Amino acid sequence: MNKKYWLPVAIGIAALGACDSGSNTPQKTISTMTGVDVKRALDAKQIVQGEQLYKEHCAGCHGAKAEGNPNWRTATTQGKYLPPPLNGTGREWHSSRTQLHNHIKYGSEFGKGDMPGFQNKLTDQQITAVMAWFQSLWPDQLYAEWVTKHTVGNVFVDESYQKQQ
Numbered sequence: 001m002n003k004k005y006w007l008p009v010a011i012g013i014a015a016l017g018a019c020d021s022g023s024n025t026p027q028k029t030i031s032t033m034t035g036v037d038v039k040r041a042l043d044a045k046q047i048v049q050g051e052q053l054y055k056e057h058c059a060g061c062h063g064a065k066a067e068g069n070p071n072w073r074t075a076t077t078q079g080k081y082l083p084p085p086l087n088g089t090g091r092e093w094h095s096s097r098t099q100l101h102n103h104i105k106y107g108s109e110f111g112k113g114d115m116p117g118f119q120n121k122l123t124d125q126q127i128t129a130v131m132a133w134f135q136s137l138w139p140d141q142l143y144a145e146w147v148t149k150h151t152v153g154n155v156f157v158d159e160s161y162q163k164q165q
């Protein structure tokens with residue numbers, strides 16, 4: 001091959017490898033200690049949208065970097081909880097996708113905290129974008145653990161759906 005064609009061809013192959021069958025969302029594969037590979041997609045457009053919505057609606061309570069209130073573990077004198085981190089350092093990754101989504105849509109369970117529901121302010125698509133943003137802050141291994149925790153066989157299982165059935 002003529003030398004001057006090498007570079008564009010190499011870039012083309014790299015770009016193909018980074019794309020998820022036709023879409024523009026780059027996917028990376030995370031190897032885990034269990035030997036199961038987890039695919040992680042990071043949709044830059046969705047993450048930017050989510051970040052803007054987060055700043056507008058959530059940062060005031062959960063912190064600019066989703067670091068939460070330092071005392072999130074301890075109930076207040078009224079028995080309520082303060083905004084926890086959403087950046088992967090709290091307990092948020094124990095919840096399934098639907099549980100997180102519903103928490104944002106409907107707010108705190110009665111008496112547990114003072115988070116309002118966002119069902120009149122954010123569409124489901126916007127909630128998904130906010131989640132994509134704060135999940136983009138989670139380290140790869142934590143993200144992989146979250147996916148594995150909610151996966152049986154090859155299927156992503158949602159605990160809250162299971163409970164309803």
Ligand code: HEC
Pocket residue numbers: 054057058059060061062081082083084086090091092093095100103104107108109112113114115116118130131
């Ligand atoms: C008025 C303050 C306030 C605002 C605004 C707020 N939250 Fe919360 N959030 C809380 C509090 C307090 C808790 C902890 C109590 C509870 O479990 O409901 C919480 C809990 C959560 C949880 C559960 C985390 C876990 O570890 O189980 C998620 C997810 C969440 N918030 C996401 C969001 C998102 C996304 C937004 C913006 C769309 C938002 N919150 C806006 C106060 C707030």
